[in-house]
Amino acid sequence: MSTTSDAPSVPARDPAAGEATVPADGPRPVVPALLLLALGIAGIVLSIRLPILEENGAGPGLWPLLICIVMTATAAVVVLCPPLRVAIPTARRDVLRVVGALVLLGGFAVLLPAIGLVSTSIIVGALWLRLLTRDSWATSLGVPAGVALVLYVIFVKLLEVPVPVDAWLPR
Amino acid sequence: MTGIEGLIDGLSVALTPTNLLLVLIGVVIGMIVGVLPGLGPTATIAMLLPVTFTLDPASAVIMLAGIYYGAMYGGTVTAVLVKVPGEVASVVTTFDGYVLATKGRAGSALGVAAIGSFVGGLLSVVFLVALAQPVANLASEFGPPELFLIALLGLLLVLAIASGSLIKAALMASLGLLITTVGQDPLAGSPRFTFGSLELLGGLDIVAVAMGVFGIGEALSQLTRHDPPITPVGVRSAFPTRADLRASRGPILRGSVIGSVLGVIPGSGGVIPPMASYAVERRLAKDPSRFGKGAIEGVAGPETANNAGSQTSFLPLLTLGLPTSMVMALMFGALLLQGITPGPTLVTDHPDVFWGIIASMLLGNIILLVLNLPLAGVFAQLLRIRPSVIGIVTILVTLLGVYSIGNSVFDVWTAIVAGAIGFALTRAGFELGPLVLAAILGPLLEKNLRISLTMGDGSAAIFVERPIAVVLCVLIVLAVASASVKVLRNRRRPRTGGLQARLDSFHLEPSTEADTGNLTDAHAAEDPKSKRTALDDEPRAADPVQVARRAEQ
Numbered sequence: 001m002s003t004t005s006d007a008p009s010v011p012a013r014d015p016a017a018g019e020a021t022v023p024a025d026g027p028r029p030v031v032p033a034l035l036l037l038a039l040g041i042a043g044i045v046l047s048i049r050l051p052i053l054e055e056n057g058a059g060p061g062l063w064p065l066l067i068c069i070v071m072t073a074t075a076a077v078v079v080l081c082p083p084l085r086v087a088i089p090t091a092r093r094d095v096l097r098v099v100g101a102l103v104l105l106g107g108f109a110v111l112l113p114a115i116g117l118v119s120t121s122i123i124v125g126a127l128w129l130r131l132l133t134r135d136s137w138a139t140s141l142g143v144p145a146g147v148a149l150v151l152y153v154i155f156v157k158l159l160e161v162p163v164p165v166d167a168w169l170p171r
Numbered sequence: 172m173t174g175i176e177g178l179i180d181g182l183s184v185a186l187t188p189t190n191l192l193l194v195l196i197g198v199v200i201g202m203i204v205g206v207l208p209g210l211g212p213t214a215t216i217a218m219l220l221p222v223t224f225t226l227d228p229a230s231a232v233i234m235l236a237g238i239y240y241g242a243m244y245g246g247t248v249t250a251v252l253v254k255v256p257g258e259v260a261s262v263v264t265t266f267d268g269y270v271l272a273t274k275g276r277a278g279s280a281l282g283v284a285a286i287g288s289f290v291g292g293l294l295s296v297v298f299l300v301a302l303a304q305p306v307a308n309l310a311s312e313f314g315p316p317e318l319f320l321i322a323l324l325g326l327l328l329v330l331a332i333a334s335g336s337l338i339k340a341a342l343m344a345s346l347g348l349l350i351t352t353v354g355q356d357p358l359a360g361s362p363r364f365t366f367g368s369l370e371l372l373g374g375l376d377i378v379a380v381a382m383g384v385f386g387i388g389e390a391l392s393q394l395t396r397h398d399p400p401i402t403p404v405g406v407r408s409a410f411p412t413r414a415d416l417r418a419s420r421g422p423i424l425r426g427s428v429i430g431s432v433l434g435v436i437p438g439s440g441g442v443i444p445p446m447a448s449y450a451v452e453r454r455l456a457k458d459p460s461r462f463g464k465g466a467i468e469g470v471a472g473p474e475t476a477n478n479a480g481s482q483t484s485f486l487p488l489l490t491l492g493l494p495t496s497m498v499m500a501l502m503f504g505a506l507l508l509q510g511i512t513p514g515p516t517l518v519t520d521h522p523d524v525f526w527g528i529i530a531s532m533l534l535g536n537i538i539l540l541v542l543n544l545p546l547a548g549v550f551a552q553l554l555r556i557r558p559s560v561i562g563i564v565t566i567l568v569t570l571l572g573v574y575s576i577g578n579s580v581f582d583v584w585t586a587i588v589a590g591a592i593g594f595a596l597t598r599a600g601f602e603l604g605p606l607v608l609a610a611i612l613g614p615l616l617e618k619n620l621r622i623s624l625t626m627g628d629g630s631a632a633i634f635v636e637r638p639i640a641v642v643l644c645v646l647i648v649l650a651v652a653s654a655s656v657k658v659l660r661n662r663r664r665p666r667t668g669g670l671q672a673r674l675d676s677f678h679l680e681p682s683t684e685a686d687t688g689n690l691t692d693a694h695a696a697e698d699p700k701s702k703r704t705a706l707d708d709e710p711r712a713a714d715p716v717q718v719a720r721r722a723e724q
Contacts, residue, residue: 061363063617
């Protein structure tokens with residue numbers, strides 16, 4: 001977790017140390033807070049459409065309304081107070097790595113019900129290790145295969161959890 | 172039922188072959204997780220929640236509890252051998268433990284830590300047994316207004332003691348609460364924020380969110396870190412000398428008390444008990460200047476407090492239904508998944524669960540002592556595992572575990588989106604702990620709030636008409652006031668780092684560079700090609716709490 005401060009002046013720190021820095025005013029660090037602010041406002045609007053109070057107590061809209069008011073207020077403070085808008089700088093190649101990772105994770109979600117646990121794990125794991133973390137082919141294939149087989153034994157054979165199993169494996 | 176009778180009953184639950192095996196599995200996994208950088212007990216427990224579906228409630232929490240306090244033992248190994256705390260609670264151990272390792276006394280440090288943790292674990296069980304029934308009796312007077320207030324108090328205390336920005340922690344907590352409102356209204360059953368989607372009508376599975384945030388989020392963070400391989404200092408086994416044991420007696424006993432008492436405070440997490448113990452030992456030492464230069468007391472006391480606190484933190488959860496930390500929130504979730512709501516009625520409705528968990532801690536600590544003393548060196552070799560391998564294992568276990576919750580691809584997508592958002596929020600400087608804690612408490616808060624208002628015919632006066640509720644309201648006001656003071660104080664002076672702030676709060680002045688400066692792996696990121704050994708570090712200012720929290724989350 002980053003170390004942040006509400007103090008108006010915080011010295012910039014070494015980003016390689018993984019600590020937060022206070023950037024010069026820029027749009028990027030404020031985007032998450034703005035999105036949360038928008039979410040809070042949208043939540044207030046949607047909550048008001050639900051019954052807030054009913055004759056014998058609170059309606060379904062009261063609790064989300066209270067939450068969204070707090071969310072909007074705190075998000076507004078974060079947007080408006082520069083020292084709170086800190087971010088850990090991320091190199092472009094790391095951003096691309098994360099995007100690639102998310103694509104692979106989406107691929108897992110699509111492939112798992114289609115081709116089963118072991119094949120999906122090997123494909124996704126191999127691509128992850130080879131393309132994202134630049135491991136050797138031996139590691140990229142061996143580790144996912146080993147993990148997949150262990151998961152198969154634990155989840156399918158021992159715990160009898162109904163997960164999709166490859167056609168070539170016994171259930 | 173008295174505490175002793177309960178403990179005996181609990182032992183009959185814990186000593187079954189299945190539960191003994193689960194204790195063993197839990198503590199071994201916990202040790203491994205505690206040693207490995209980048210994977211903390213929180214993420215591991217989140218990932219293994221689906222596995223607990225197939226277990227009965229007592230067995231499920233026994234295993235998960237074993238992971239938690241096993242990780243306390245494991246985190247010590249890296250703290251001593253590599254000066255990288257395996258989890259946050261071991262930060263303080265790096266001060267003196269690592270120096271001892273550089274002097275060839277790693278075995279003593281690890282041995283004293285293991286013995287201290289064992290004694291602290293045992294004495295904390297005595298503390299639990301003594302207090303569990305009286306607290307549960309008090310909590311049996313709780314109704315919906317008190318249950319709402321105590322859950323709110325727990326959430327506010329966690330925010331008040333959060334190490335990062337309070338405003339941002341509150342924002343994350345509100346996001347976590349909002350997540351739980353998607354789906355069906357818990358009382359009337361009417362759809363809320365579903366936008367016509369059948370999947371959303373079932374709500375966003377909190378377990379999937381937690382697993383995504385911690386499991387997938389950690390794996391994504393690992394992709395952006397460039398830590399060099401770690402070569403631990405060689406150590407075969409961990410047997411301290413007689414002189415070390417004599418010197419550690421007092422710190423271990425004091426650490427047991429300090430940890431047991433502070434562990435029940437919401438928000439103290441794993442950090443405050445060992446830090447308080449370190450401050451006490453330093454104050455009591457005849458020669459405080461030894462601290463930071465390899466004082467065995469600086470390892471014995473904090474490690475004892477660390478483990479004692481990790482176990483007594485179960486007390487508010489089991490008796491009041493109040494999770495005091497992220498890990499306890501996940502334990503809360505694990506019991507909810509089993510159809511059990513932790514709280515005042517747990518000891519009467521499910522005594523096997525209640526006492527079984529407490530009794531299993533006795534066994535778990537025995538197993539950990541037996542494993543640690545001869546095998547510390549073996550566990551240390553786990554540090555050679557590449558972070559990329561840890562990452563892919565985390566990913567595959569998380570994704571399959573999420574799917575197995577409800578055989579739903581929607582849950583997998585929920586976890587992926589939660590992981591992506593969690594990663595982005597972390598980079599933007601937000602803490603995710605309050606988000607998940609609030610998400611787990613959300614349904615409890617809403618349900619009890621609305622029932623309370625119904626009891627009061629729509630009036631909030633019910634929260635100040637009942638004596639216990641009034642006391643809780645006062646505590647809430649104090650928590651808010653404390654948080655406000657913290658924000659105002661931070662505005663007046665800049666903090667120089669999480670650890671320094673903690674040391675300041677205990678009036679500790681670092682007398683040596685080792686106290687604050689000689690704690691790092693951060694500089695390694697600047698030179699990814701360097702192969703760093705435990706003896707290569709140069710003093711460089713860094714925030715070890717950050718390093719450990721990165722490992723934790």
